[in-house]
Amino acid sequence: MSERRITAGAWSASPVILFLLIGFAAPLAAIIVFSFMPPRTFGFGGQPTFENYVTIFESTTYISLLWSLGFAAMTVVILAFICYPVAYGLVRVFGRWSTLVTLLFVIPLFVSENVRLYGWLLFFIKNGVLLGSLKSMFGLDLESILFTRGIVLFGMVYVYIPFMLFPLTLGISMVPNETREAARDLGATRWQVFREVELPLSLPGLMIGSLLTFVLAVGAIAEAKVLGGQQIIPIAHDIEIAFTYAQNWPLGAALSVLLMLIVGALVLLVLRRVDLDRLLGRR
Amino acid sequence: MAGPDGVILYLKGLTKTFAGHAAVDAIDLEIFEGELFTIVGPSGSGKTTLLRMLAGMEMPTSGDIILRGEKINAIPANRRPTCMVFQSLALFPHKEVGANIEFSLKIRGVDPATRKRRALELMEMLRLPESYYRRAVTQISGGERQRVALARALAFDPEILFFDEPLSALDYKLRKTLEKELKDIHRETKKTFVYITHSLEEAMVMSDRIGVMRSGKLVQIGSPQEIYSTPNSKFVSEFIGDVNVVPVTVTGDRKLTSAEVPGEFRAPPIADGMKDGYLVVRPEFLRFLSEPGDADNHVAGKLYNEYALGSRIQYHVRVGEMTFVLEKLRHEAFQGKLDQDVLIGWDAADSIVVPDR
Numbered sequence: 001m002s003e004r005r006i007t008a009g010a011w012s013a014s015p016v017i018l019f020l021l022i023g024f025a026a027p028l029a030a031i032i033v034f035s036f037m038p039p040r041t042f043g044f045g046g047q048p049t050f051e052n053y054v055t056i057f058e059s060t061t062y063i064s065l066l067w068s069l070g071f072a073a074m075t076v077v078i079l080a081f082i083c084y085p086v087a088y089g090l091v092r093v094f095g096r097w098s099t100l101v102t103l104l105f106v107i108p109l110f111v112s113e114n115v116r117l118y119g120w121l122l123f124f125i126k127n128g129v130l131l132g133s134l135k136s137m138f139g140l141d142l143e144s145i146l147f148t149r150g151i152v153l154f155g156m157v158y159v160y161i162p163f164m165l166f167p168l169t170l171g172i173s174m175v176p177n178e179t180r181e182a183a184r185d186l187g188a189t190r191w192q193v194f195r196e197v198e199l200p201l202s203l204p205g206l207m208i209g210s211l212l213t214f215v216l217a218v219g220a221i222a223e224a225k226v227l228g229g230q231q232i233i234p235i236a237h238d239i240e241i242a243f244t245y246a247q248n249w250p251l252g253a254a255l256s257v258l259l260m261l262i263v264g265a266l267v268l269l270v271l272r273r274v275d276l277d278r279l280l281g282r283r
Numbered sequence: 284m285a286g287p288d289g290v291i292l293y294l295k296g297l298t299k300t301f302a303g304h305a306a307v308d309a310i311d312l313e314i315f316e317g318e319l320f321t322i323v324g325p326s327g328s329g330k331t332t333l334l335r336m337l338a339g340m341e342m343p344t345s346g347d348i349i350l351r352g353e354k355i356n357a358i359p360a361n362r363r364p365t366c367m368v369f370q371s372l373a374l375f376p377h378k379e380v381g382a383n384i385e386f387s388l389k390i391r392g393v394d395p396a397t398r399k400r401r402a403l404e405l406m407e408m409l410r411l412p413e414s415y416y417r418r419a420v421t422q423i424s425g426g427e428r429q430r431v432a433l434a435r436a437l438a439f440d441p442e443i444l445f446f447d448e449p450l451s452a453l454d455y456k457l458r459k460t461l462e463k464e465l466k467d468i469h470r471e472t473k474k475t476f477v478y479i480t481h482s483l484e485e486a487m488v489m490s491d492r493i494g495v496m497r498s499g500k501l502v503q504i505g506s507p508q509e510i511y512s513t514p515n516s517k518f519v520s521e522f523i524g525d526v527n528v529v530p531v532t533v534t535g536d537r538k539l540t541s542a543e544v545p546g547e548f549r550a551p552p553i554a555d556g557m558k559d560g561y562l563v564v565r566p567e568f569l570r571f572l573s574e575p576g577d578a579d580n581h582v583a584g585k586l587y588n589e590y591a592l593g594s595r596i597q598y599h600v601r602v603g604e605m606t607f608v609l610e611k612l613r614h615e616a617f618q619g620k621l622d623q624d625v626l627i628g629w630d631a632a633d634s635i636v637v638p639d640r
Contacts, residue, residue, distance in 0.1 A: 178369050178373035181367075186361075186390060187362075187391060187439065196389075200377045
């Protein structure tokens, strides 16, 4: 038997492994450990306790959690309805204009999310771009829709469009064109072709897009802050408060762990129900 | 209006141009009720475009498609009583074998019990085990997928079935089996089949009639026997297997000479006014001679090589720059040594002279 040696593969992977250990695993471990420390302590030396978790369930924090989960779910549903036609157009209808349309969706990503949200703030604010113009041109004096729940949802939908659009585009482009033609040839109307063939075959793209936007939207905070005033408090806001104002790191850590557990469980549940390989026809 | 009796599909000046280029160029064709018609041509000859127009997936640029006396040019694929088996088969990967076969019935709103009964009937006819009903189409073999695609098309109960080279992706042995199976299915169902392929050999096995296509035009239409023994051009004659094609000049009444092969040859009747053309002799009509007088025509050459083709043996004989191909049945094998001087010949009646088209 030869002695154990580190293979070339392991050597090549080591920088990435090291980076992941320091940049991803270590902070995660720190958060988990912190969530079991006594409240308002700032070190790992305390006696482990469940007190933080008890605090969460005794307080009204669950409301923030429900807001976040609910808004994320609504964002996903609205995005699915908005993005499916656009993605379908990108793949099948727009032809050489597809690149231009894609760019229109990608370019805003180069600007910081906060800057874009403040742009919408200026647009919707009283006497701002929209209401100011309406007032001076038509004499209409309307109430601003800023600082409502609706505008928060609008902001989230706006910010997460690309994360739904591009997986969907990929999903739709993977539907073999001949299956469409075959379905049509076998008597299906355009709607039946969509329901029986295109939609089920593009589901993997829809699933991936939905998971991606859901996970991102659960952690959304800027939309509620910038556009929503104090109308809703998302869970990310509670976590931030715990770590900053309240100076209660263990509570913030416990909230983070709880959020990760819930999102992780949901993702696993969906991935288990939906067999991506089977949907893609690989098995 | 209507074509002659017994014509199911009548094409009149059917043309399709893409960016100024005619992929299908003014095709006139009658396809008869219940026949198995094969369109054969090399890739790029326009045969797939032609079939797609017939199935309603491509709109003709000009000309008419007339189905049983009714012009169907503008009727979309889903409202035509025809069905296509695709080259890729285009099975629905997310549906089971049964659901694939039943697709058209489900679309028509047939109840699930009737659908299943019909699917199982078709599966039995195509020798697919009943247990495959619930099997994923991605879990069965290439030949079985082929049968599912055919069953799916038959479930639609079309007036005409179109086939777009469905066997081209399969290995040789399976292809040979399925060619015959397809012809048997044709016999069983008595439906009109229109088949396209690039293999004239495949077309020979199956077809009642064959149309040979080149550069968007049908250059010859006839029975397999006619296409094989009386091709009307060099192109058609060279399309199937090995054949001897000698460039010739007509020198007199049924007399030919060739720049490639010495001597003067007796020819079959030649079309009036033909000056230059090609003499075509099939390998099985060439034979080894012991005396020059044993055949109408004779050529001296050297035996270059021999090849066993199963039931037949093929010989290559070099005459100057040309190689002649001869075939004999195994039990009639020619006993000769390589590089031996041989005399080969053929009768005028076994040859034809075709123009260079």
